[in-house]
Amino acid sequence: MSAASDETGKKLGMWLFLYTEIILFGGLFVLYAVYFHKYTDDFILAGKELNKYFGIINTIILLVSSFAVAASISAVQKNEKKTAVSALSFSLLCGLVFLINKYFEWSHKIDLGIYPNSEKLIDLPAGQNMFFGLYYIVTGLHGIHIIIGMTLLMVSLVLVQKEKINHSKFTLLENSGLYWHLVDLIWIFVFPLFYLVI
Amino acid sequence: MQNNNQPHIMKYKTQALILLCLILLTGVTVGVSFIDLGAFNIWIALFIASVKGSLVLMFFMHLKYESKVLIFSFLGTIFFLFILISFIFWDVAFR
Numbered sequence: 001m002s003a004a005s006d007e008t009g010k011k012l013g014m015w016l017f018l019y020t021e022i023i024l025f026g027g028l029f030v031l032y033a034v035y036f037h038k039y040t041d042d043f044i045l046a047g048k049e050l051n052k053y054f055g056i057i058n059t060i061i062l063l064v065s066s067f068a069v070a071a072s073i074s075a076v077q078k079n080e081k082k083t084a085v086s087a088l089s090f091s092l093l094c095g096l097v098f099l100i101n102k103y104f105e106w107s108h109k110i111d112l113g114i115y116p117n118s119e120k121l122i123d124l125p126a127g128q129n130m131f132f133g134l135y136y137i138v139t140g141l142h143g144i145h146i147i148i149g150m151t152l153l154m155v156s157l158v159l160v161q162k163e164k165i166n167h168s169k170f171t172l173l174e175n176s177g178l179y180w181h182l183v184d185l186i187w188i189f190v191f192p193l194f195y196l197v198i
Numbered sequence: 199m200q201n202n203n204q205p206h207i208m209k210y211k212t213q214a215l216i217l218l219c220l221i222l223l224t225g226v227t228v229g230v231s232f233i234d235l236g237a238f239n240i241w242i243a244l245f246i247a248s249v250k251g252s253l254v255l256m257f258f259m260h261l262k263y264e265s266k267v268l269i270f271s272f273l274g275t276i277f278f279l280f281i282l283i284s285f286i287f288w289d290v291a292f293r
Contacts, residue, residue, distance in 0.1 A: 012271075016271070019272070022275055023278070023279060030283055033283070034286065034287075037290060052228070056224070056228055059224050063220045066217075066254065067214070071210055073208070074210060074213070077205060077207045174260075178259055181254055181255075188250045188251050188254065189244075189247050189251065192231075192243035192244070196228065197231070197239055197243050
């Protein structure tokens, strides 16, 4: 009985942490909304620089990887170790592809002279500078979350392999999964705000 | 969580169906973005994003099957986020 309530406590703890993450990114979205309200035309002009297709591909990659993580949890619960291992490896691969896409996207921007404090941005109207500043902060912070999420998933993968995570003990995998889904959840809002709306 | 220790196991089929819905909704939101509806574009995009977010939260993050403590604490967070957003806009809009 004590063991069962302990697992619930671990999960509640993870959720409490996720709430702080929601407020963290919520604050950045508020910043975006306020400056969008103030510099609507500049945001629309600057947003045209972003490539929709990069955004679409990365959205689908994250959705699929979220599905794979959710499936790996079901697999562990059903005692299907092989399925769990391949689902987790696949979602790790998705995370890696996401980061590679982000690398190409950012380096293209940097080649065009668009990066924080670049001469080109300083000469542009304040609103466009603000848009790209927010773009780098939000996608950068999100990218760091991807790296942390991948680390957690990697640890879980090793433990599943060693059967330290099994059908009767899988809270670590569940919590890593929750983190990964949160990263996906944030991207679901980042994608339309930066790539589509404008 | 009610008086049994048996965890709720999601079916692969349900999860695949949710993934399909999420990808379809991504298609819809991209499609709508090519049509110029003025300010409505933002609201439609945010609405679709909220639907997608809810699907992820309820099924992938399992919130639909969790205890009341988790569900209410989550709603509490969303409530505070709402206060954060609405009070700042209250200020910005009437400045």
